[in-house]
Amino acid sequence: MAEEVKVKAKAAKAAKAPKLADPVKASIDPATQQMISRAQELGIDTIFDRAQTIKPCNIGLQGICCKNCSMGPCRLPLPKGGIEGEDTRKGMCGATANTIAARNFIRMIAGGAAAHSDHGRSVAEVFLSAARKESDAYQIKDVNKLMTVAEALEVETKVEVDGELQDRDPDEIALEVAEKALAEWGKPEGEVLYLKRAPAPLYEKWKKAGVRPRNIDREVVEIMHRTHMGVDQDYKNLMKQGVRCSLADGWGGSMLATDLQDILFGTPYPLQSEANLGVMREDHVNIVIHGHEPVLSEIIVAVSQRKDMIEYAKNKGAKGIQLSGICCTANEILQRHGVPPAGTFLQQELAIITGACDAMVVDIQCIFQNLANVAKCFHTKLITTHPIAKMEQDNVIHIEFDEHHALEDAEKIVKLAIDNFENRKTEVMIPRHKATQIAGFGVESIRYHLGGTFRGDYFTLNDNIINGRIRGIAGVVGCNNARSRHNEAHITVVKELIKNDVIVLTTGCNGIACAMEGLLTPESAQVYCGPGLAEVCETVGIPPVLHLGSCVDNSRILLAATEVVKAGGLGKDISDLPAAGSAPEWMSEKAISIGQYFVASGVYTVFGVTLPTSGAPVFHEFLTKDMEKLYGGMWDLEADPVKHAQKMIAHIDKKRKELGIDKARERVLMDMADRMALEA
Numbered sequence: 001m002a003e004e005v006k007v008k009a010k011a012a013k014a015a016k017a018p019k020l021a022d023p024v025k026a027s028i029d030p031a032t033q034q035m036i037s038r039a040q041e042l043g044i045d046t047i048f049d050r051a052q053t054i055k056p057c058n059i060g061l062q063g064i065c066c067k068n069c070s071m072g073p074c075r076l077p078l079p080k081g082g083i084e085g086e087d088t089r090k091g092m093c094g095a096t097a098n099t100i101a102a103r104n105f106i107r108m109i110a111g112g113a114a115a116h117s118d119h120g121r122s123v124a125e126v127f128l129s130a131a132r133k134e135s136d137a138y139q140i141k142d143v144n145k146l147m148t149v150a151e152a153l154e155v156e157t158k159v160e161v162d163g164e165l166q167d168r169d170p171d172e173i174a175l176e177v178a179e180k181a182l183a184e185w186g187k188p189e190g191e192v193l194y195l196k197r198a199p200a201p202l203y204e205k206w207k208k209a210g211v212r213p214r215n216i217d218r219e220v221v222e223i224m225h226r227t228h229m230g231v232d233q234d235y236k237n238l239m240k241q242g243v244r245c246s247l248a249d250g251w252g253g254s255m256l257a258t259d260l261q262d263i264l265f266g267t268p269y270p271l272q273s274e275a276n277l278g279v280m281r282e283d284h285v286n287i288v289i290h291g292h293e294p295v296l297s298e299i300i301v302a303v304s305q306r307k308d309m310i311e312y313a314k315n316k317g318a319k320g321i322q323l324s325g326i327c328c329t330a331n332e333i334l335q336r337h338g339v340p341p342a343g344t345f346l347q348q349e350l351a352i353i354t355g356a357c358d359a360m361v362v363d364i365q366c367i368f369q370n371l372a373n374v375a376k377c378f379h380t381k382l383i384t385t386h387p388i389a390k391m392e393q394d395n396v397i398h399i400e401f402d403e404h405h406a407l408e409d410a411e412k413i414v415k416l417a418i419d420n421f422e423n424r425k426t427e428v429m430i431p432r433h434k435a436t437q438i439a440g441f442g443v444e445s446i447r448y449h450l451g452g453t454f455r456g457d458y459f460t461l462n463d464n465i466i467n468g469r470i471r472g473i474a475g476v477v478g479c480n481n482a483r484s485r486h487n488e489a490h491i492t493v494v495k496e497l498i499k500n501d502v503i504v505l506t507t508g509c510n511g512i513a514c515a516m517e518g519l520l521t522p523e524s525a526q527v528y529c530g531p532g533l534a535e536v537c538e539t540v541g542i543p544p545v546l547h548l549g550s551c552v553d554n555s556r557i558l559l560a561a562t563e564v565v566k567a568g569g570l571g572k573d574i575s576d577l578p579a580a581g582s583a584p585e586w587m588s589e590k591a592i593s594i595g596q597y598f599v600a601s602g603v604y605t606v607f608g609v610t611l612p613t614s615g616a617p618v619f620h621e622f623l624t625k626d627m628e629k630l631y632g633g634m635w636d637l638e639a640d641p642v643k644h645a646q647k648m649i650a651h652i653d654k655k656r657k658e659l660g661i662d663k664a665r666e667r668v669l670m671d672m673a674d675r676m677a678l679e680a
C-alpha cells in the first residue's frame, strides 16, 4: 500500500514538474544550448522552457478572435473541413471573420508603427535640445547628413546675403531641422515629407490609392478609431488605413529615427566586431545594454571608455569594462562603435544566467519582464531607464534617463555596475562561442563599396545585377520567435539566398543571428556563396550579408532600394527590382508594420512561423495576392525556411525575366551597349 502511495506521489510530482525545453531542439546555437542547460541545472526557467508549457490559442493565432468590446471575446473558429460555400461566421455585432482579422492586423501595425515612431520622436526631442545647445552630451556629428536631411525636410541650406547665395550656419539649419522633424508627428496639414524620397512612380501609386500619411501620430490614432466597436467594417478599407499607417512608420518615424541618430551619433561605417555570449568577459565588469534607443547607450559607451571609469573598475578588482548589447540597442552601438552584441532577442535571459552580468540596462521594447526574476537569482542589477517602461518587481532599479543630465545618469549606471562586480555569487559560466563580424553598412557605405562614377551612384551593384553575377537583392530582417528553433530559419534562409547569388541586406535580430553564424565576414563568401556573388564579394571585399543596423534602420533598405532604382537599368520603381523581403522568425507588432511598409513600397515579402490571418481566407488572399495590384508588393507566408528562400528566388527570377535580364546570368560581361539595349 505504502509503495502504491509513493508511486502515485511520484507520478503526481512528475505531472506537475514543468516540461523543460530540449536545448538542442530549442536553438541551433551552441552557446544558447549550453546556457539553456545551465539555467535548467540552476532551476531557472527561460523562455525556451515556457514555450513548452504555454500553448498559444489557435483561434487567436489565426487572427479570428475579436475582443474590442465587452460582449465578446467573439471567437470565429474555422469549420473543420474548411469553408464550403458562403462564410457565415459572425460575431455578436455581425462582424465577419475578414473584418475581425483585418482589425486585429491593423492594430498590430498601429502598435508597431507607434513603437518605432515614438522612438523616433524621442530622438527628435534630444536632437532639438542638442540644436538648442541645452546639453553638452550631444552635438551634431554628421554635418553632411544634416544637409541631406534638411533638403528632404524642405529646410533651406543656403541664405541670400547681399544678392549672393551663401551657406547657412549649420546650427541654424539644425534648429530648423529639429522643429520640422518634430512637426512630422502632429502637423495639422500636408503629408509626411519623406514620401517624396521614394521613386516617383511609387509616390504616384500611394497618391492614387489614397494612402499618403498626413502625419505620423494621426495614422496610429485613426487605426484605433476605425477598429473601435462599430466603425470600419470593410477589410479593404481597414487595410487602406493599415497601409497608410505603415508608411508613416517606414517613410516617417523610422526613417526620421535613423536620420537624426546618424546626425547626432554619426553615420555608421563598416567596422569589425564580434557577436554572441562569448563576448562577455569573466575578469571584466560586464554591462549589457538592451532595448532600442541609442540616446542613453551612446553616452554609456562614452563614459565606460573613460580612463577614470576604467581605473575605478580596476580598483574594484576587474581588468576593465566590457560592454555588450542585446536586441536593437546592440545593433545601434555595434554599427557606430563596434560594441559587440551578446545575443539576439531570445538570449536576453541567458546573458544574466552567465553569472557575469554586473548590470543589465534596459530602455524600451523587446524586454522580457522575466529578466527581473532571473536577475533575482544572481547579483545582476537590472536597471530600467525609460519613464514609459518600468517593471513591477522590487529588485529592479529605475534610473530615469534625461537628456539634460545624460552624463550624470550614465556615470551613475556605470558606477553601479562596477561596484557590483565584487558581489558576484554564483559560479560564472560564459560560453566560449563568439564569431567575428563586419557590420556598420548603410546607404552611404554601399555607395562607396559598390558604387562608381561612371553612371549613377550604385552603378557597380546594378551592373552586377544586370550581368547576373548578383541574381538579386534580399532584405532579411526581424526577430526571433520562441515558437520556432532559435536562429534556424534566419540562417537557413540567408544561406540559401547567398548560395543562389542573392546579396542579403540584414537588420535587427537577423543581423545578430548572421553575425553569430560568421556570415558577416568577407571570407564567408567563398564558403557559402554561389560563384557570381562570391566573385563580387571577393573583388570588393565585402561580406555577402550586409548588416544595416537596427529595426528602425530598415528605412536604410528602403533608401538603398531607391538608390538602385535611380542608378538605372533595373526598372523605374522598387517593384520592378529583382528583390524580395523576409522575416523568417518574426514575433513583434513592429515586424508586421515593417512587413506592411515593405509590401506597400513594392516588395514581395515572405514571413515565417505563421501569420494571424489564416482564419479569414478572403482577407488572407487580399494580402497575399490582391495587394500586388495596388502597390506592386504582396505578403506571403512560408514556415519552411528552404521553401521560404526558394519563393523569394522565384520572385527575383520572375522580375529578372520581366526586365529582360534573365538570360544575362549566363553571360560573363555586359558592356554599355548591352545595358543601353536593355533599357530601351
Ligand code: NFS
Binding pocket: 292, 327, 328, 345, 365, 366, 477, 478, 479, 480, 507, 508, 509, 510, 550, 551, 552, 587, 588, 590, 591
Ligand atoms: Ni526588431 Fe529590435 Fe529583435 Fe524583433 Fe525586437 S530587437 S526592433 S522587434 S526582436 S528584430
